[in-house]
Amino acid sequence: MYRVRAAFRSRASELLESGSGKFYRWRPRWTARVTSQRQYQSQIVQDGQDGRQFRMAVLGSGPAGFYTAYKVMQGINNAKVDMYEYLPVPFGLVRYGVAPDHPEVKNCQDKFTEVASAPGFTFIGNINVGQDVSLKSLTDHYDAIVFAYGASKDRKLGIPGEDQLNGIYSARDFVGWYNGLPEFSRLAPQLDLGDTAVVIGQGNVALDVARILLKDVNSLRSTDITDQALATLAKSKVKRVRVVGRRGPMQVSFTIKEVRELMKLPSVAFEPINRQLIPSNIPSLPRTAKRLTKLLMEGSTNQFTHAEKKWALNFLLSPVRFLSASSTTRSQLRSIEFARTKLIGSDPFDSAAQVEVTTDHQHISTPLAFRSIGYQSEALPGMSELGIHFDTKRGIITNDYYGRLLSLTHGAHIEEPLPGMYCAGWVKRGPAGVIANTMEDSFATAEAIIADWKDRAPFLGGGDGWDTLKHEVAVKGARTVSWKDWLRIDAAEKARGKAVGKEREKFTNPHDMINVLN
Numbered sequence: 001m002y003r004v005r006a007a008f009r010s011r012a013s014e015l016l017e018s019g020s021g022k023f024y025r026w027r028p029r030w031t032a033r034v035t036s037q038r039q040y041q042s043q044i045v046q047d048g049q050d051g052r053q054f055r056m057a058v059l060g061s062g063p064a065g066f067y068t069a070y071k072v073m074q075g076i077n078n079a080k081v082d083m084y085e086y087l088p089v090p091f092g093l094v095r096y097g098v099a100p101d102h103p104e105v106k107n108c109q110d111k112f113t114e115v116a117s118a119p120g121f122t123f124i125g126n127i128n129v130g131q132d133v134s135l136k137s138l139t140d141h142y143d144a145i146v147f148a149y150g151a152s153k154d155r156k157l158g159i160p161g162e163d164q165l166n167g168i169y170s171a172r173d174f175v176g177w178y179n180g181l182p183e184f185s186r187l188a189p190q191l192d193l194g195d196t197a198v199v200i201g202q203g204n205v206a207l208d209v210a211r212i213l214l215k216d217v218n219s220l221r222s223t224d225i226t227d228q229a230l231a232t233l234a235k236s237k238v239k240r241v242r243v244v245g246r247r248g249p250m251q252v253s254f255t256i257k258e259v260r261e262l263m264k265l266p267s268v269a270f271e272p273i274n275r276q277l278i279p280s281n282i283p284s285l286p287r288t289a290k291r292l293t294k295l296l297m298e299g300s301t302n303q304f305t306h307a308e309k310k311w312a313l314n315f316l317l318s319p320v321r322f323l324s325a326s327s328t329t330r331s332q333l334r335s336i337e338f339a340r341t342k343l344i345g346s347d348p349f350d351s352a353a354q355v356e357v358t359t360d361h362q363h364i365s366t367p368l369a370f371r372s373i374g375y376q377s378e379a380l381p382g383m384s385e386l387g388i389h390f391d392t393k394r395g396i397i398t399n400d401y402y403g404r405l406l407s408l409t410h411g412a413h414i415e416e417p418l419p420g421m422y423c424a425g426w427v428k429r430g431p432a433g434v435i436a437n438t439m440e441d442s443f444a445t446a447e448a449i450i451a452d453w454k455d456r457a458p459f460l461g462g463g464d465g466w467d468t469l470k471h472e473v474a475v476k477g478a479r480t481v482s483w484k485d486w487l488r489i490d491a492a493e494k495a496r497g498k499a500v501g502k503e504r505e506k507f508t509n510p511h512d513m514i515n516v517l518n
Helices: 005-015 063-075 092-096 103-116 134-137 171-178 202-215 229-232 256-263 287-298 437-452 467-476 483-499 510-517
Strands: 056-058 080-083 121-124 142-146 167-172 196-200 240-244 266-271 309-314 315-323 334-341 355-365 369-371 404-409 412-425
Touching: 056 063, 063 080, 063 092, 063 142, 063 412, 063 437, 080 315, 092 103, 103 202, 103 437, 121 467, 121 483, 134 142, 134 266, 134 467, 142 437, 167 171, 171 202, 171 229, 171 334, 196 202, 202 240, 202 256, 256 266, 256 287, 315 355, 412 437, 437 510
Parallel strands: 056 080, 056 142, 080 121, 142 412, 167 369, 196 240, 196 369, 240 309, 266 309
Antiparallel strands: 315 334, 334 355, 404 412
């Protein structure tokens, strides 16, 4: 049994916002149970459950899924891991979210391939959990299930015109489109309607969008960006990009690396920032804030007045509504109305400073806008029947910070962790951070699994996993993809790319991927 029941009961109130039943993640006091990463690199759990082989299902084949699988297989002797993926191909965000001009970020695929090549690992692609196989069926055939399926939706602004006008796109959709994500292969963004684009949001994805719009398309031709995207970008008329945020430069979410790349783009200039938004004591700022502030103040080497293309960071603006060029149905975006905001609190330069909306408004004319205010996870079919609580407001599965799922019944009553149920990555902590953050987060989940197995904590009933379930899935007519199958698809994409001088040319239709195998 869990040794921490008393801790759960004594700290339960800390999970709730008074009177609302809203969950907060908290750091439980049983940290001694979660051995450090370094210790688990050399400590192998031999027989935590009477010598029984540990079998785990991982839902999602992105960084969170692979890093969790890697650490569990390293920490539990003879563990077997079955990884389920909705698409026929693996790697999730690494394949479809990392910008094509950042190939070094995709090097983690080499480690994932190494994991997938291990004898105890099975990849099951092109399978829809909830349709081809139910969550209930998975619980009947595994010791543990790890939810690591990331964030499939994006957050909306919720303002007039957002869903009614042409020319407004989700940054997630746009990134997926130029990276070949099948879901967005028909997006067809109109980049030739004007010279200005507005990106709402000031995180790394927002800067990715700005960089791809401004970059010389010829510099992308050797990357794995799709040919369809290259053709569209070649016709783009965008010469100026405004990246707009509700707060100030001291509260931005993007990283130094991302903004530095934009500053160094040839023939692209950065509009100088209002000096009043920057603290006077730059040398005394924390190291990261100091480096970022200096970079923003130095700007780009290209002169703003003579540059072919330009970009700006516009601060203290909150979107109010999108305005159309006419009153006709599905008319074209003409401009965006913003309300000016002002920083509040004792220190407006604090990274956590908030804003309040003023009565002053500003209009920015543009036929093209991208919404980039964050991604969001969704619940899977069958979760509620298993007692899994999905926090729809925060877009995460309710967990104990280390990845153990917590049940929620009778309104907001907290019970024990759900035996054998874990989560990792964005569905565990929200869509924030870079791949390195996901790795650390996933290792923490894996270490919790290893510790629970060693301590003989309750798990699911175990079983033969995919060895049994594949027969159930076959009856439904699903055509699953193995790791060997993926290697064939991978080789075909590389051959297509080589023919046109690229690293690879991705298939953007799952049927084309399957046809390679047929």
